[in-house]
Amino acid sequence: MSGPRGKAMHLNRGRKPKDAGKTIKRIFSYMKGYRGHLAAVFLLVLISSAGQIAATYFLKPLFNDFILPFVGMQNPDLSAFIRMLVIMALIYASGALATFIYNRLMITVATGTLYKIRTELFSHMQKLPIRYFDTHTHGELMSRYTNDTDALRNMLSQSLVNIFSSLVTVTGVFIAMCILSPVLTVVVVLMLLLMLFIIKKLGGKSGKFFMQQQASVGKVNGYIEEMTEGQKVVKVFCHEDQSKKEFDKLNEELFEAAKGANTFASMLRPIMGNLSYMHYSITAIVGALLAITRGLDLGSLASFLQYTRSFSQPITMMSEQFNAILMALAGAERIFEMMDEKPEHDEGTVTLVYVQKDKYGDFVEVEHRTGLWAWKQINENGKVTYTQVKGDIRLNDVVFGYEENKTVLSGISLYAKPGQKIAFVGSTGAGKTTITNLLNRFYDVPDGSILYDGIPINRIKKADLRRSLSMVLQDTHLFTGTVMENIRYGRLDASDEEVIAAAKLANADSFIQHLPQGYDTLLTSDGTNLSQGQRQLLAIARAAVAEPPVLILDEATSSIDTRTEALIEKGMDKLMEGRTVFVIAHRLSTVRNSNAIMVLENGTIIERGDHDDLIEQAGKYYQLYTGMFELS
Ligand SMILES: Nc1ncnc2c1ncn2[C@@H]1O[C@H](COP(=O)(O)OP(=O)(O)O)[C@@H](O)[C@H]1O
Ligand SMILES: [Mg+2]
Missing domain, CATH: 1.20.1560.10 (ABC transporter type 1, transmembrane domain)
Known part of the structure; x- marks a missing residue:
């Protein structure tokens, strides 16, 4: 460029x-x-x-x-x-x-x-x-x-x-x-x-x-x-x-x-x-x-x-x-x-569909939401196969840089089994957000591969890949419109009740009730009439309403006080049930209960394991956790 x-x-x-x-x-x-x-x-x-x-x-x-x-x-x-x-x-x-x-x-x-x-x-x-x-x-x-x-x-x-x-x-x-x-x-x-x-x-x-x-x-x-x-x-x-x-x-x-x-x-x-x-x-x-x-x-x-x-x-x-x-x-x-700028390249053919099980236990494609998703693949001889979306994600030796000759991630390998919660911790600039950018293909991976339920993600249609991953981005963005509309951005066909349920899950409902017009309050230019923490709550509600198989939270609760965070956590646990979740957080209390914690440093994973393992290893995580080392 x-x-x-x-x-x-x-x-x-x-x-x-x-x-x-x-x-x-x-x-x-x-x-x-x-x-x-x-x-x-x-x-x-x-x-x-x-x-x-x-x-x-x-x-x-x-x-x-x-x-x-x-x-x-x-x-x-x-x-x-x-x-x-x-x-x-x-x-x-x-x-x-x-x-x-x-x-x-x-x-x-x-x-x-x-x-x-x-x-x-x-x-x-x-x-x-x-x-x-x-x-x-x-x-x-x-x-x-x-x-x-x-x-x-x-x-x-x-x-x-x-x-x-x-x-x-x-x-x-x-x-x-x-x-x-x-x-x-x-x-x-x-x-x-x-x-x-x-x-x-x-x-x-x-x-x-x-x-x-x-x-x-x-x-x-x-x-x-x-x-x-x-x-x-x-x-x-x-x-x-x-x-x-x-x-x-x-x-x-x-x-x-x-x-x-x-x-x-x-x-x-x-x-x-x-x-x-x-x-x-x-x-x-x-x-x-x-x-x-x-x-x-x-x-x-x-x-x-x-x-x-x-x-x-x-x-x-x-x-x-x-x-x-x-x-x-x-x-x-x-x-x-x-x-004439080249549009986003998309050679993906695998699509995301709602399915139901018929009486033989096979998947049948349906139009409406069933809570069951499948990857639809059509092979060369026209045969259609459905693979249930489980949320199994694997990164194999992923190397990436935004600019040539400047590696940001060098050889990241990890897996997230369906329903697991994986956390990334590490200093600012370590490459945490970059990993999430690759998962939803904002950028393509030149080396190594990312598999989603066994399918390389570049074979999945981008829009469908992104529909299956709900993200709370590090910088929240709200649009001019009502609170209701902003949450519904996560899934356009969500009913008012579903939107409110999602807001409750994200613990946003109580502050929304106190806004002058409740859910009909108009948010102006990026929600400047809300506090940073309130904006994050709306962003979480937006992700929740989508009910996706995989959820990615990038410092989603960084501006929320610990008490509210603890309350959200309960709601989120409910939301996260049966979903794969990637969490990036500064506050280590947020990631304690993760199945695996990856400690990232300069684009490589320097430690991995669950909380107890890492404490036992007495490495960087231990230092961070015990306050011997502050995250910059
Ligand atoms: N759009 C971009 N273009 C070029 N470099 C970037 C871009 N986004 C991030 N970087 C660089 O990539 C590195 C990792 O950034 P990031 O993944 O955002 O870190 P963090 O772990 O804090 O989320 C940083 O050195 C940053 O300067
Ligand atoms: Mg980041």
Whole structure:
């Protein structure tokens, strides 16, 4: 992956699109459902541009056939003249109407396309392996859904159609100008080349500034996100000034980049405005000379002058949209890059099903919960076998590291027989949580094997493997929602009664009853309105409601007082009956009654046995237990 946390973000941001053609093609593939809309937009743009060009062209007969002959006439017949004006007005109006409709249509196309992209991005994100989240910051991932999507929306709803319409208009106007007066057209084109040259001079560096601006926005956002999350730590260590200083530095960078980018944009407008006035007057002078010397008619001159205005405007517009498009494409590439990340690899075919015993004592698969689970294996010749899920887990010589060349676990072998309680104790960083990460395949084991009821776990479908292992993770996470919903997260089809029973088992019921709305109390942002210990109780209840064959508790009771812990223990003992349990705990009283205790040190098991064995061995465990050695 892209190295340590955060780094990837800064490397990725602020670069130009790598392969614009490919990216555009891919964006269009999301617009397939809108072929009708796009065809309509195409036609409407043509109509709108044609309307503009035609209405201007009408100035010629208006001058030549009406206004000029009328000059000095006593009672001119105005009816034909008025008819002409009405026709012109109608053409203008239909052009404006077409513009209005195609803009509306493009908004539908853009929002619909982004809806699709966001949906796909989110559902893909759900499939990404934990490893991906290890190496990408939240801020970076968030900005795919905000900044990058926004840039893309801008391009789809405005830039694309603007550029297309500008191109059509410029082409049409050019043709009309050539018809009216080829000589004047040459003058206009020369002036235009001069304008383009100036844009290039002014804008040469601006693209870089626009990219920098986007990069800086990303950095500022990331920093704000980190500081809001860590606000308490900032305050506790009186880091406000320091964090403000760091923010100022990033903010300064953003300021410089934004200034560079926007100075160009704001300079371009007035300069181009002035240039186009100059352009206009020069054309007018040359036109007047032509009218005198070459007999250019006044009507043509009037139309032509009008055209010069609608010639330079789209060109300025296109140059302005160019940066927006570059940014949108770079954003789209980041979005697609995330979509192309390999999803969690799952070659598992063994599934978890509910079974019942028929009258011969054989297993039959059923839909509803029976309390009996089986692994369903289909072998090559299509024969289905059911193996009862017992919760027998064996690790054979497991070697693992998160990064290459850095071993975290070196040769772990252990077994847990069904219904046994296995405990891991050891210093922080010894690798306890890592073992549980391997059991539910957050990470895959390169060496050695893990067997679950005799089946290598990489042959079991990940979702089913995880359904069979209920976990209380070391850092509890609660979602915005009610207490009831948060516990039900463990098993979505659990009834209210089952949820409450699980809460009672975890000894969470009594504190929940005291919450303002009991089980309907809304928990906000990770349950900050609860104490750490209360959050752990909910997490235990969540695991309990799943009623899984294997239960893993990673420091699940570390923030719970000893009295409550003793109460939970009773409930848990009931829950643990007939289940295999892995417990990780700091407090040795919690693990005393385990069938086996593994003492972990630097990724190896240095002692194992039950409590009495270990005390007898008088090793590390003995020291820990008797308080001769403190767990760090
Ligand atoms: N996602 C990760 N990426 C890289 N290294 C990790 C990751 N998680 C843990 N580690 C490292 O693995 C080692 C064991 O961590 P862990 O299993 O969490 O220890 P503990 O026994 O305290 O639960 C530590 O040295 C830690 O730095
Ligand atoms: Mg841990």
